Amino acid sequence: MLTHPQFDPIAVSLGPLAVRWYGLMYVVGFIAFIALGKLRVRRGLGNGLETRDVDDMLLYGVLGVILGGRLGYVLFYKPGYYLAHPLEIFQIWTGGMSFHGGFLGVLVGVWVFCRMRGRRWLPTMDFIAPLVPIGLAAGRMGNFINGELPGRPTSLPWGMWFPQHDPTPLARHPSQLYQFALEGVALFVILWIYSSKPRPAGAVSGAFLVGYGTFRFIAEFARAPDDFLGLLSFGMSMGQWLSLPMIFAGIAMMAWATKMNGVRVESDRRP
Numbered sequence: 568m569l570t571h572p573q574f575d576p577i578a579v580s581l582g583p584l585a586v587r588w589y590g591l592m593y594v595v596g597f598i599a600f601i602a603l604g605k606l607r608v609r610r611g612l613g614n615g616l617e618t619r620d621v622d623d624m625l626l627y628g629v630l631g632v633i634l635g636g637r638l639g640y641v642l643f644y645k646p647g648y649y650l651a652h653p654l655e656i657f658q659i660w661t662g663g664m665s666f667h668g669g670f671l672g673v674l675v676g677v678w679v680f681c682r683m684r685g686r687r688w689l690p691t692m693d694f695i696a697p698l699v700p701i702g703l704a705a706g707r708m709g710n711f712i713n714g715e716l717p718g719r720p721t722s723l724p725w726g727m728w729f730p731q732h733d734p735t736p737l738a739r740h741p742s743q744l745y746q747f748a749l750e751g752v753a754l755f756v757i758l759w760i761y762s763s764k765p766r767p768a769g770a771v772s773g774a775f776l777v778g779y780g781t782f783r784f785i786a787e788f789a790r791a792p793d794d795f796l797g798l799l800s801f802g803m804s805m806g807q808w809l810s811l812p813m814i815f816a817g818i819a820m821m822a823w824a825t826k827m828n829g830v831r832v833e834s835d836r837r838p
Contacts, residue, residue: 568738569727574712592709596702600625603698612762614690624680624695631676632669639668644793644805666703666783667809689768696775697758703779704751711743718742718789742790749782767828769820776817780810 579586604621607613616624640663641649641656649656677695681688710716714731718740726738733739757778762771784807792804799808 568736569725569741570736571714571727571729571731573714573730576713588712589709592705592712593702596705597625597629599701599705600628600698603701604694607694607697607762612694614694615686616691616694620684620686623684624677624691627676627680628673628695631672631674633672635672635675636664636666636669639665639671643668643809644796667813670813687768689772693762693766693768693771696771697755697762699775700751700755700758700779704747704755707743707747707751711741711747716743717791718745719791721789739791740789742786745789746783746786749786750779754778754782767824769824769827773817773820773824776813776820778817780813780817783807784810784814 574588576587576589577585578588578591601621604624605618608616608618608621613620637656643665645663673695674692677691678688680686681691714729717727717729717732719742720726721738721740723738723740725741727741728736729739754775758771758775761774787804787806787810790804790806792798792806796805798804
């Protein structure tokens with residue numbers, strides 16, 4: 568059994584100012600988004616966007632992540648509690664964010680951006696999709712450094728004891744690293760390659776939904792369910808139940824994009 572390295576959550580301390588590793592991981596994700604986004608624009612894969620749009624788009628995306636992530640956590644995970652304590656909804660610093668809520672928030676944020684800039688929403692989402700996994704990977708690495716969100720108990724040789732979570736030694740899956748590898752690295756490689764060639768509008772976004780939903784569903788078998796929820800119907804976690812609609816929606820979107828592209832091609836061939 569391995570033991571979690573017990574990293575100091577504070578990366579740099581400058582007097583009263585403390586920079587935490589988790590915050591740095593967010594910065595890494597933002598920098599990667601801007602750098603890779605501008606690289607895609609320069610390669611002619613911007614779907615009509617310009618390099619200056621990438622910076623502005625990030626702002627709308629960040630607001631969507633924060634607002635949507637918090638509201639998603641409130642509605643999906645603890646609606647009863649926050650209904651009784653509504654003022655705590657705004658206490659984001661106490662923790663409690665939902666990826667699926669943040670994802671919905673990003674959809675709305677990008678829609679607002681497109682409305683203000685006169686851009687098309689779906690091609691813009693196709694542009695964003697391959698840039699997201701690196702940020703997800705950075706976030707999962709932040710979870711691992713903090714020793715939070717550990718996995719279920721395991722007897723595998725790489726099982727890890729997280730003293731922050733278990734006072735007595737107990738081997739658990741380092742599920743944060745599984746998610747780092749699947750939702751972060753693997754999904755980034757798949758989407759980066761898939762989007763390197765022209766695709767029908769909606770196809771890349773659909774591939775993201777299928778890829779993330781599938782990888783998250785798999786990783787949830789190793790990740791410990793939330794203590795206050797446990798496993799739900801059919802022995803599945805909340806994360807798995809929220810991932811299933813993403814998978815089905817992604818499959819439908821890719822099928823629709825392929826069909827619509829075929830219709831356009833056929834129309835172009837008519838005399």
